[in-house]
Amino acid sequence: MKKAFVTREQVQTINETYPTPFYLYDEKGIRENARKVYQAFSWNKGFKEYFAVKATPNPTILKILKEEGCGTDCSSITELMMSDACGFQGQDIMFSSNDTPEEEYRFAAKLGAIINLDDFSNIQELKDTLGYLPETMCLRYNPGGYFRIANTIMDNPQDAKYGMTTAQIIEGYKILKANGVKHFGIHAFLASNTVTNDYYPTLAKELFELAVKIKAETGVCLDFINLSGGVGIPYRPEQEANDILKIGEAVHRMFDQVLVPNGLGDIRLFTEMGRFMLGPYGALVTKVIHFKETYKHYAGVDACAVNLMRPAMYGAYHHITVLGKEKEASEEVYDVTGSLCENNDKFAIDRPLPKLQKGDYLFIHDAGAHGFAMGYNYNGKLWSSELLLREDGSVKLIRRAETPKDYFATLDIDDTMKKYM
Numbered sequence: 001m002k003k004a005f006v007t008r009e010q011v012q013t014i015n016e017t018y019p020t021p022f023y024l025y026d027e028k029g030i031r032e033n034a035r036k037v038y039q040a041f042s043w044n045k046g047f048k049e050y051f052a053v054k055a056t057p058n059p060t061i062l063k064i065l066k067e068e069g070c071g072t073d074c075s076s077i078t079e080l081m082m083s084d085a086c087g088f089q090g091q092d093i094m095f096s097s098n099d100t101p102e103e104e105y106r107f108a109a110k111l112g113a114i115i116n117l118d119d120f121s122n123i124q125e126l127k128d129t130l131g132y133l134p135e136t137m138c139l140r141y142n143p144g145g146y147f148r149i150a151n152t153i154m155d156n157p158q159d160a161k162y163g164m165t166t167a168q169i170i171e172g173y174k175i176l177k178a179n180g181v182k183h184f185g186i187h188a189f190l191a192s193n194t195v196t197n198d199y200y201p202t203l204a205k206e207l208f209e210l211a212v213k214i215k216a217e218t219g220v221c222l223d224f225i226n227l228s229g230g231v232g233i234p235y236r237p238e239q240e241a242n243d244i245l246k247i248g249e250a251v252h253r254m255f256d257q258v259l260v261p262n263g264l265g266d267i268r269l270f271t272e273m274g275r276f277m278l279g280p281y282g283a284l285v286t287k288v289i290h291f292k293e294t295y296k297h298y299a300g301v302d303a304c305a306v307n308l309m310r311p312a313m314y315g316a317y318h319h320i321t322v323l324g325k326e327k328e329a330s331e332e333v334y335d336v337t338g339s340l341c342e343n344n345d346k347f348a349i350d351r352p353l354p355k356l357q358k359g360d361y362l363f364i365h366d367a368g369a370h371g372f373a374m375g376y377n378y379n380g381k382l383w384s385s386e387l388l389l390r391e392d393g394s395v396k397l398i399r400r401a402e403t404p405k406d407y408f409a410t411l412d413i414d415d416t417m418k419k420y421m
C-alpha cells in the first residue's frame with residue numbers, strides 16, 4: 001500500500017494559497033532517508049553521497065541535503081552554479097558530465113570540483129583546456145557487455161554512450177599519474193532504477209576488482225570509488241523497496257573481501273544517487289477538472305505531461321492516490337489525462353480508482369526525482385510551482401509557478417509580446 005504524505009485537508013488548505021498543479025516535497029522523508037544512507041555506509045571512512053542535481057534542481061532541496069552531509073553531482077554549468085550558490089565547495093561537488101563544452105570544464109576547475117572524465121580523449125582535452133590536470137581526477141568506466149545480477153540482465157553497457165573501456169581506463173591512470181595527478185577516483189553507472197538490493201554490491205565487486213588490477217598494472221592506488229546512481233524505488237505498490245542498510249552491509253562484505261586484503265582498505269566510497277534520495281518524497285498534486293466518456297472513461301486533470309513526463313516518455317507507472325478517498329474501493333477504471341495535443345499525455349491508462357468527482361485532488365506518487373526537472377513548455381504550458389512540506393507541517397514556496405510573462409520573456413526582442421508582459 002502506498003500512502004500519500006499529506007491528507008486531503010492539508011492539500012485543500014495549501015490550495016487556498018497555491019493553485020494546482022504543484023509539486024510537493026516532504027522534508028521529513030528526505031532527511032530521514034538521507035540519514036539512513038549515511039548510516040548504511042558509516043563503516044566506510046569518508047563516505048559521501050553526491051546528490052545528482054539533475055533529479056531535483058532546487059536550491060532549497062540542495063541545502064537540506066547539504067545539512068545532511070551530502071555533496072552534489074553536476075552535469076552542466078548551471079548545476080555547478082546552483083551548487084556553488086548553495087554553498088557547496090570544492091570537492092563537495094562532482095562534475096560527471098559527458099560531451100562537455102570546454103567552458104564548463106574551466107568553470108568546474110575554478111570551483112575546485114572533482115572532474116569525472118567520461119572519455120579517454122577528454123584527458124588530453126582537459127589538459128589543453130586548463131593548461132594542467134587538477135590534482136584530483138576521476139575516470140568513468142564502462143565494462144561493455146551486459147551487466148548481470150545472478151542471471152538477470154540488468155542493462156546493456158556495451159550500447160551505452162558513457163565511460164571508457166578497461167584498456168582505456170588502465171592507460172588513462174598511467175597518463176594521469178605521469179601528469180602529476182595525485183588523487184584518483186573511478187566511477188561507473190551500469191544500470192538505472194534497480195529495484196534490488198544486489199545492484200550496488202555487484203557493481204562494487206566489479207569496481208573493487210578493477211581497483212586491484214589498476215594498482216597492479218599502474219601503481220595507482222585509488223582514493224575513491226564512486227558507485228554513482230541507479231538505486232531504484234518501487235513505483236508500483238506491489239514492488240518491494242530497496243533496503244539501503246542491507247545494501248550497505250553487502251557492499252561492506254565485498255570491500256572486506258576484495259579491497260582490504262589488497263592493501264586498499266582506505267578507499268572512500270561515494271554514491272551519486274538522485275532517484276533514491278528524492279523520488280518517494282515528492283509528489284505532483286493535481287485536480288480533476290473534466291470527465292469524458294467515449295470508448296473509454298477519461299478523467300482530465302489540470303496537470304499534463306509537461307509537469308511530469310515519465311509516463312508519456314517511458315510508459316512509466318506512477319501510483320495515484322485520490323486524496324480523501326484512500327479507503328474507498330477502486331471500482332472505476334480511468335485513463336487519467338492532461339490537456340496536451342499529444343495522445344501519450346496520460347498519467348495513467350486503464351487505472352482502477354475510486355469514483356472520481358470534479359475537484360478531487362490526485363496525489364501522483366514518486367515524482368520527487370526526474371519529475372519537475374524533466375518539464376518543458378510544449379503547447380505553451382507553464383511550469384508549476386514547487387512547495388516544501390516542512391517538518392513542522394508548514395508549507396514553503398520553493399519555486400513559484402511560471403507566468404505567461406516568463407514564457408514570453410525570451411521572445412520579447414521586438415516588443416511584440418509587450419501587451420502580455
Ligand SMILES: *Cc1c(COP(=O)(O)O)cnc(C)c1O
Pocket residue numbers: 052054055073075096189192193228229230231272273274275276369
Ligand atoms: C542521472 C545520474 C545520476 C543519478 O541517477 P539516479 O538514477 O537518479 O540515481 C548519477 N550520476 C550520473 C552521472 C547521472 O547521470
